[in-house]
Amino acid sequence: GSTIVIIGASYAASWPVDSISGHRIINRGLGGNQSFEMAARFGRDVLSEKPSKVIIWGFINDIFRSDPSEIDHARTRILTSYEELIDAAIANGTEVILATEVTIREPAGFVNWLSNIVGSVLGRTSYQDMINGHVLDVNDQLMQIALSHNIMVLDFQSRLSDPDGKRMSEFAIADGSHLSVQAYDELTAYTLTQINAEDSALEVK
Numbered sequence: 001g002s003t004i005v006i007i008g009a010s011y012a013a014s015w016p017v018d019s020i021s022g023h024r025i026i027n028r029g030l031g032g033n034q035s036f037e038m039a040a041r042f043g044r045d046v047l048s049e050k051p052s053k054v055i056i057w058g059f060i061n062d063i064f065r066s067d068p069s070e071i072d073h074a075r076t077r078i079l080t081s082y083e084e085l086i087d088a089a090i091a092n093g094t095e096v097i098l099a100t101e102v103t104i105r106e107p108a109g110f111v112n113w114l115s116n117i118v119g120s121v122l123g124r125t126s127y128q129d130m131i132n133g134h135v136l137d138v139n140d141q142l143m144q145i146a147l148s149h150n151i152m153v154l155d156f157q158s159r160l161s162d163p164d165g166k167r168m169s170e171f172a173i174a175d176g177s178h179l180s181v182q183a184y185d186e187l188t189a190y191t192l193t194q195i196n197a198e199d200s201a202l203e204v205k
Contacts (some may be wrong), residue, residue: 001084005051007085008058009033011102011179017188021195023053033048034083035059042085047092054089055154055191056082057099071134078138079145082155086149089115098146100139100157103132105167105174129165136165158188
């Protein structure tokens with residue numbers, strides 16, 4: 001079988017998967033990475049492996065680390081970095097698979113619950129809702145980019161979220177951000193289905 005490289009930050013780095021649908025997986029996730037840092041190491045960490053496919057997953061650190069006054073700049077930089085990643089992969093003959101970023105939920109605990117209740121009564125947007133709003137917006141923009149390049153999208157966000165777009169509790173650990181074992185099981189099963197379907201379609205051609 002061929003090789004799939006996963007590139008991203010800590011969500012990607014912690015994904016415990018070593019093969020999908022007969023493809024060997026090389027995980028090049030790096031905790032704390034932002035999208036422009038992924039673009040900077042793409043040749044060394046991804047293309048050097050000569051993969052048949054690359055799964056690009058993760059820009060939430062760009063949002064987390066941005067000063068609120070600079071968020072528009074950060075969002076533009078995410079899109080620019082993704083375009084760079086896509087162009088480099090295509091130039092290398094590597095198929096790109098984009099994964100949508102996943103939203104977060106408030107950390108577990110009564111104090112967080114209470115402050116959320118008070119915040120919603122006062123009409124304040126919670127930190128989680130602010131982050132999630134940007135994540136969902138950028139996901140939409142990345143889906144448009146994927147469409148324009150005819151690239152496959154793994155919509156991880158919709159697999160792990162409630163109808164309001166917030167991460168469901170069983171798919172988060174106590175910090176509200178990192179992914180639970182159940183979340184990775186869900187994403188692995190979903191990715192397997194999508195890649196199987198694509199491989200079958202290619203065989204029919």
